[in-house]
Amino acid sequence: MAKSPRWAALLALMLTLITALATVLPAGSVHADENTDANSPVAGQTFRIATDTTFAPFEFRDSTGEMIGIDIDLMRAIAEREGFTVQIQSLGFNAALQALSANQVDAVIAGMSITDARKQVYDFTDSYFQSGVQRAIAKDNTEITSYDDLAGKTVVVKTGSEGETYAKSIQAQYGFEVDSVDQSSTMYETVKSGNAVAVIDDYPVLAYGIAQNNGLKTVTDKVPGGDYGVAVNKGMNADFVTAFNAGLASLKADGTYQSILDKYLADPSANASGQGSFLQLAQQAFPALMIGLRNTLVITAVSFAVAMVLGFAFGLLRVGKSRLLNGVAKVFVAVFRGTPLLVWAFFFYFGVPQLIGRPVNIWVAGVLTLALNSGAYITEIVRGAVKSVDPGQLEAARSLGLGYGKSMQRVVLPQAVKIATPSLINQLVIMLKDSSLLLAIGFGELLYQGQQIYAANFRVTETLLLVAIIYFVAISLLTWLANVVDRRINR
Template identity: 40%
Template sequence: MKRKHLFYSFIFIMVGFITLATSNPAHAETNNTESSTAESMQMAQPKKDKYVVASDSAFAPFEFQNTDGKYEGIDVELMKQISELQGFNIQMDYRGFSAALQALESGQADGMIAGMTVTDERKQSYDFSDTYFDSGIQLGVKQGDTSIKSYKDLKGKTVGAKVGTESAEFLSNHEEEYGYKIKYFDAADQLYDGLKVGAIDAIMDDYPVLGYAIKQGQKIDTPMPKESGGKYAFAVKKGENPELLTMFNEGLKELKRTGAYDKIIDKYVATSNESADSTKDESTIIGLIKNNYKPLLRGFWMTIVLALVSFALALVVGVIFGLFSASPIRVLRTIASIYVDVIRGIPMMVLAFFIFFGLPGIVGFTIPDFIAGVITLTLNASAYIAEIVRGGINAVPVGQMEASRSLGLSYNRTMQKIILPQAIRIMLPSFVNQFVISLKDTTIISAIGVVELLQAGKIIVARTTQSTYVYLIIAVMYLILITALTKLAKVLEKKVK
């Protein structure tokens, strides 16, 4: 009996120790922390199998194509790591800043990340995440220039800035105070080239963009600390996809907690005047071609395909409306006249935006950017081809039609056998000229996200900052193609005659 009593006492003591151990404050706090973390990580669950995230196509260091043709940058890596942490799938859609905004507005994208500054005006249309980057503006001078150490040293000098930017506004507000002149540029590559060739004495740009340029080997010093600026955030359309916004915020917090966020920023933005080591030389034409010939050839091929497909369709549509405009039936002439006037009266970029962004809201489904580009080019070229056909038919002497009809041939037979064969000889040079115009017009289609030759060049410039050489290469490629087409047209013209 005594042994049994001792056994129960031992069991009671052991249970007491276990209870004390499990009620340890530190252990409880750890459990509570883990539970809290787990709950916070599970606050939002994806409601879609895949979220489409729109982005810019050439805004280094936030998103740009590397030499392998793959996108990388601060925004790209943030979205990738956050989606992996939070367990949702994304499809990145790189189409340019304005096109990305339109995609988000029209519902073609669920979210947008493109170095987008949070403003009160944008808050009316979009819901923003926690800010993931505090931007700012900074002054840059040629490397080794010690004459500029403060804003007062800019007196009598010329400072460059991009039109409509925070840098331009800052410089304008202090122009009279410090006595410098401002030279405005449309694009970043023009700004940096201006400093390189000595057209300006200093530049002011967003500090991450300036830091990336330094990282890429641009010979620039930053003699003064940056000025505080806007804040970048992830955005969704107002009232839509709240779970996506929550998942982004939670993932961003985790990246900052673990230090992964700082590693991403340091990878792309130089915090001092040190350039990154690179085994790929892109400072020469040979180096640029060697490292970027694949994306250039892809863009070149896309330009050719766009031009050929759209022009073939435009020929069919244009010839039909051209015959309508030369028809003796008044209704057909009226229809052709309205078609030509409407299409020619709408700027091609507006037409492209309507077809790609506006039309899906009417028809109820998304139109791929390539198809939208083909439709735009087809409609635009067909209106001019219709006028070429009408002019060619009218150039054939009227007596030809009258003589044929007097011999008993029908109108259609006369057009087929007598009028059109003569008109085609007249129209052929104009057709070739219109094809060359359509080839050049493909550059406008890049506005809706189609990466043709010029857009491919812009993407390369955004990464390398070598605008002079890149645009020279593109100009030569266009020159070779158009010269070959012109020679071919002359051969065809001789054979037809």
């Protein structure tokens, strides 16, 4: 089939505009300086480290998008001290553990408590922080003063955290329900919205959030808890563990370790970024959100181009004469249209590496996820459009001596493309919005960047409003552009 000139022109224009937006992302690597420890077992090596930058003050992003926090500073200081290089990748906590299991990364540092259950799966470094938990309620709540007041009510905790472990250990004693969510900021919003009466969280995280004016207040003393450690896969990266432990001991001996803690814990309000007007928030968030918008547009354009190729190819197979090829196209549509997009994102980024024995680039995983899913829908759009063309058109072309292929190319497909154009534009808009699901594997699209911002400043509603405005403007402009190109080509 010859390429449709109208859609070739549209895609070319989209890619040109997106390329004009592209800039180079700052590297997430930290390199050792010249004064490295030559005796370190990992000197000169590079390690991929996963983290969860929604866990301030241990790991979060500042207003410029730079990863900071106790864990980040500590890892960078130890890497410099021991002479190795780290490439830090921001994922959600659960996604970070899946990336570790898939050997996409070498270690996870994310305020991770060392527990007996986790020791069955991971090896840990020495403890770098002794934590504890504390309970907080909404600032204007005067009814909840003790654990006894929680009977019959809901307490929110973060999945996989020490707060969740503690809450479940006392749940039966005090008779409350436990609701587990994936982010600290989500916990606090749940309490503020009245969907839970209290939160039990790691006390440094809670103290930082309160200093950021997250709308809560503590009502109980800290409960001593467990230890945080860096996790590696069982039986792997023993030299990294040894080097981390040596570097940690060295930092403690010369006072660097304590200075890192004091930077974030002595005065949590010193790192506060939650104050200011909405316009000030927009100004601070704009650079990071534009990076997210650029990534969203680029992966949408690339994925849509691939999806168009797949959709037209399988669409023609669906209307072809071969039963075998028609069956192949049917299976393609059934598989990718009948399964959730998020399942494929996890499969391509975490599952495939375990099958092929090597990491998969996150852009590749994202494009495969979006393109295959959208390609299945475009297949049915193409099939429907071809079927909508009057069969007499094909018969007339054949009667004039044109073969089946030429008749489809010269007569049927131009009309089918015109019929399919509105649905294809709609599919492009759907794909742009669906790209937000890739935040689950740590892809830095627009919603992911917004998530990183409100994880540090706890201004969830305002940040999401900014994200929604940018999505609306981007989708409106994209739809307008597609319609303009369509009108000029199809008139």
